[in-house]
Amino acid sequence: MKNSILQKKRRTFIKQTTLATTGILSATLPVRSFANVLDNKKLKLALVGCGGRGSGAAVNALTADDQVELVAMADVFKDRIDSSLRAITEHFDGKKKIKVKDKNKFDGFNGYKKAIDEADVVILTTPPGFRPYHFEYAINQNKHVFMEKPVATDPVGVRKVLDMAKIAKEKRLNVVVGLQRHYEKKYTTLYNKVAEGAIGKITSGQVYWNDGGVWVKQRQAGQSELEYQMRNWYYFNWICGDHILEQHIHNIDVANWFIGSYPKSAQGMGGRQTRTGKEYGEIFDHHYVEFNYNNGAVISSQCRHQKGCDSKVDEVLQGTAGKVEMGSGLMSDINGGELYRYPYKLGEEANPYQVEHDELFKSIRSNGVIGDAENGAKSTLSAIMGRMATYSGKTVTWEEALNSNHQLMPAEVDWSTTPPSLPDENGLYEIPTPGVTKFST
Amino acid sequence: MSSKKYIFFILFLFSGLEFGFTQEKSYQIELPGTTQGLEMIFIEGGTFTIGSPSFEKGRQEDESPQKLIKVKSFWMASTETTWNLYQHFVDRDIDENYLEKQDNALISLDIDAISGATTPYVDMSFGMGTDDFPAIGMTQKAAVQFTKWLSALTGNFYRLPTEAEWEYACRAGTQTAYSHGDDSSDLDQYAWYENNSQGKYQKVGQMRPNSWGLYDMHGNVAEWTLDQYEPGIYKKLNKLKWNKPSKTYPKSVRGGSWMDNELELRSAARRGSNPQWKMRDPQLPKSEWWHTDAPFVGFRIIRPYETPSQKEQEIFWTTK
Numbered sequence: 001m002k003n004s005i006l007q008k009k010r011r012t013f014i015k016q017t018t019l020a021t022t023g024i025l026s027a028t029l030p031v032r033s034f035a036n037v038l039d040n041k042k043l044k045l046a047l048v049g050c051g052g053r054g055s056g057a058a059v060n061a062l063t064a065d066d067q068v069e070l071v072a073m074a075d076v077f078k079d080r081i082d083s084s085l086r087a088i089t090e091h092f093d094g095k096k097k098i099k100v101k102d103k104n105k106f107d108g109f110n111g112y113k114k115a116i117d118e119a120d121v122v123i124l125t126t127p128p129g130f131r132p133y134h135f136e137y138a139i140n141q142n143k144h145v146f147m148e149k150p151v152a153t154d155p156v157g158v159r160k161v162l163d164m165a166k167i168a169k170e171k172r173l174n175v176v177v178g179l180q181r182h183y184e185k186k187y188t189t190l191y192n193k194v195a196e197g198a199i200g201k202i203t204s205g206q207v208y209w210n211d212g213g214v215w216v217k218q219r220q221a222g223q224s225e226l227e228y229q230m231r232n233w234y235y236f237n238w239i240c241g242d243h244i245l246e247q248h249i250h251n252i253d254v255a256n257w258f259i260g261s262y263p264k265s266a267q268g269m270g271g272r273q274t275r276t277g278k279e280y281g282e283i284f285d286h287h288y289v290e291f292n293y294n295n296g297a298v299i300s301s302q303c304r305h306q307k308g309c310d311s312k313v314d315e316v317l318q319g320t321a322g323k324v325e326m327g328s329g330l331m332s333d334i335n336g337g338e339l340y341r342y343p344y345k346l347g348e349e350a351n352p353y354q355v356e357h358d359e360l361f362k363s364i365r366s367n368g369v370i371g372d373a374e375n376g377a378k379s380t381l382s383a384i385m386g387r388m389a390t391y392s393g394k395t396v397t398w399e400e401a402l403n404s405n406h407q408l409m410p411a412e413v414d415w416s417t418t419p420p421s422l423p424d425e426n427g428l429y430e431i432p433t434p435g436v437t438k439f440s441t
Numbered sequence: 442m443s444s445k446k447y448i449f450f451i452l453f454l455f456s457g458l459e460f461g462f463t464q465e466k467s468y469q470i471e472l473p474g475t476t477q478g479l480e481m482i483f484i485e486g487g488t489f490t491i492g493s494p495s496f497e498k499g500r501q502e503d504e505s506p507q508k509l510i511k512v513k514s515f516w517m518a519s520t521e522t523t524w525n526l527y528q529h530f531v532d533r534d535i536d537e538n539y540l541e542k543q544d545n546a547l548i549s550l551d552i553d554a555i556s557g558a559t560t561p562y563v564d565m566s567f568g569m570g571t572d573d574f575p576a577i578g579m580t581q582k583a584a585v586q587f588t589k590w591l592s593a594l595t596g597n598f599y600r601l602p603t604e605a606e607w608e609y610a611c612r613a614g615t616q617t618a619y620s621h622g623d624d625s626s627d628l629d630q631y632a633w634y635e636n637n638s639q640g641k642y643q644k645v646g647q648m649r650p651n652s653w654g655l656y657d658m659h660g661n662v663a664e665w666t667l668d669q670y671e672p673g674i675y676k677k678l679n680k681l682k683w684n685k686p687s688k689t690y691p692k693s694v695r696g697g698s699w700m701d702n703e704l705e706l707r708s709a710a711r712r713g714s715n716p717q718w719k720m721r722d723p724q725l726p727k728s729e730w731w732h733t734d735a736p737f738v739g740f741r742i743i744r745p746y747e748t749p750s751q752k753e754q755e756i757f758w759t760t761k
Contacts, residue, residue, distance in 0.1 A: 052726070056722075056727075059725050211564040327567070346700065347717055353723045
């Protein structure tokens with residue numbers, strides 16, 4: 001348990017107990033002051049996955065707590081480690097000392113282990129396919145975790161995260177998942193009102209992530225197929241999971257959160273109509289899914305990556321007594337009359353990407369336990385279910401998805417690994433075909 | 442008139458195209474490869490007083506000292522740049538059409554060498570609509586780059602207005618708080634702002650234009666200028682035509698927006714950009730191209746009557 005703060009906590013606890021039993025301090029100091037003994041400990045941070053989001057998350061973590069120090073970085077690509085470290089250093093502009101020793105920069109597929117070993121708190125922000133394995137290692141090494149969504153790309157990975165979520169809880173490790181709407185005041189305010197029954201029982205909803213799509217990285221001369229896929233990861237399912245998972249999980253997760261359960265089944269349709277070039281790998285450019293919940297609620301979910309169409313990223317829920325629109329923050333009664341509007345003030349709202357780290361470190365300091373991993377895994381599975389439904393054209397139940405042996409991600413990856421999807425002689429990848437594509441169950 | 446000149450004149454009359462000389466009238470930019478157009482209004486150069494008098498309601502210190510400024514002739518887009526147009530710059534899907542224009546071009550640029558905006562991670566219209574709605578949330582650098590791209594595409598020199606040019610065009614010869622007068626209660630006919638916007642931007646060109654034919658100079662979206670925002674800059678603003686940015690923040694934005702109150706819409710009102718406009722950008726480095734937290738800022742383009750030298754062009758197209 002090298003570098004573990006658990007060990008320190010336990011020692012502190014024993015010391016506190018001894019003091020408390022003497023009855024001297026306990027009478028005069030509030031309990032909180034004992035927890036404060038932890039407050040000055042320097043927390044070592046490791047960043048695993050040094051892309052734009054990972055680097056941003058590292059800044060959030062370093063901003064959340066004065067006594068956090070970035071000590072180790074890991075990424076498959078050395079150039080990403082270097083550019084990330086440069087960006088983080090520039091961000092703090094000398095106001096915070098950023099020093100990561102050269103020996104603590106780990107490239108390659110297995111560098112994550114060594115980076116995690118060095119730290120108390122780890123940020124897991126590689127492409128999602130790797131997450132279950134990184135999370136498993138971090139929890140086994142007793143680390144607190146911030147990890148980005150989604151937390152897996154296949155059911156096998158989801159189950160691993162669910163197992164580790166339990167262990168994390170037992171070990172009292174904090175795990176925050178970057179479904180940052182849970183840390184956004186507008187959402188938590190609306191959630192509380194809905195939970196109090198402001199719109200009655202939720203019966204239906206529509207969730208959207210429709211826009212023009214994201215970046216694409218062109219194949220470079222001399223790249224191996226594996227390196228190309230790792231650079232252009234968004235378009236390969238074993239590492240990305242398709243945009244219904246990678247982005248749209250945010251919106252599906254909001255529906256789950258507000259309804260208070262996970263879908264019992266999903267059926268839908270999807271395809272690839274405008275984004276057909278080989279640089280777009282194997283993912284669809286649109287999905288439409290109906291999610292059915294145990295309480296009878298039905299959520300229509302649509303996500304589209306097509307240029308020139310209407311854009312909409314939002315969640316709307318209807319209840320027996322009204323409706324809530326998350327984007328505008330408007331809650332209305334059954335006749336359309338305004339019940340409540342969230343008083344959004346541009347520039348005065350807390351940044352949820354910062355809040356999620358503030359909460360994480362606050363919880364670590366106060367010996368609390370945040371356990372986001374279970375919901376992260378279940379919302380991940382919800383979106384995977386949607387993908388299984390659109391790829392196959394069949395209804396998929398929660399149990400089928402949860403127990404499926406469908407595995408996209410190899411358990412071990414190194415530079416000799418052959419990616420699960422390979423291009424044909426024209427550079428094109430096999431595209432899932434509804435009615436034909438099947439999943440092992 | 443000599444016969445040679447006469448033939449030239451006839452050619453001029455019968456041609457809808459622009460030749461290697463400029464016309465002192467408004468015209469339409471036709472964007473090759475699209476149905477998109479943009480009306481460019483000819484603005485005759487002149488002298489005007491920048492800033493506001495001390496008695497103007499809502500007047501801020503950065504609007505002084507008032508100064509007599511000379512502005513050269515230019516064309517200005519009658520409307521703010523829409524998503525329809527801006528998206529072509531983001532997607533770079535009509536670049537191949539630019540070669541057709543090169544014969545008549547006043548300027549020549551390699552369109553492939555112009556850097557393009559990255560695809561944003563979030564829907565930058567925030568669900569407020571895209572068809573005929575103003576593009577928003579681009580950085581000033583992105584807006585500047587758009588003008589360079591448009592120049593390469595069309596063969597004419599386009600850029601952002603300087604603060605002085607912007608205010609000259611906004612005032613349209615007036616010295617009142619708004620181009621229609623001092624009474625803010627008339628704003629409802631001319632501008633989208635806090636009181637009538639219903640919490641979102643609106644399609645461009647729906648309200649009454651100012652007397653020079655420019656729409657939405659007050660309100661709808663605030664508009665980028667070329668200048669670094671500096672409160673006391675008017676003191677120096679005679680020798681200096683514009684305040685060339687030496688740093689990213691703050692840059693000057695004018696006209697107020699759908700989120701602002703009537704005082705922030707005044708012709709003289711100024712605002713500086715700041716890093717908070719990227720607060721919720723979860724990436725590091727934060728995007729050079731998008732402001733995640735500025736759904737109120739857009740821009741409109743101008744074209745100077747006299748096309749500057751190639752060297753000067755680059756100065757206008759280079760920003761921090």
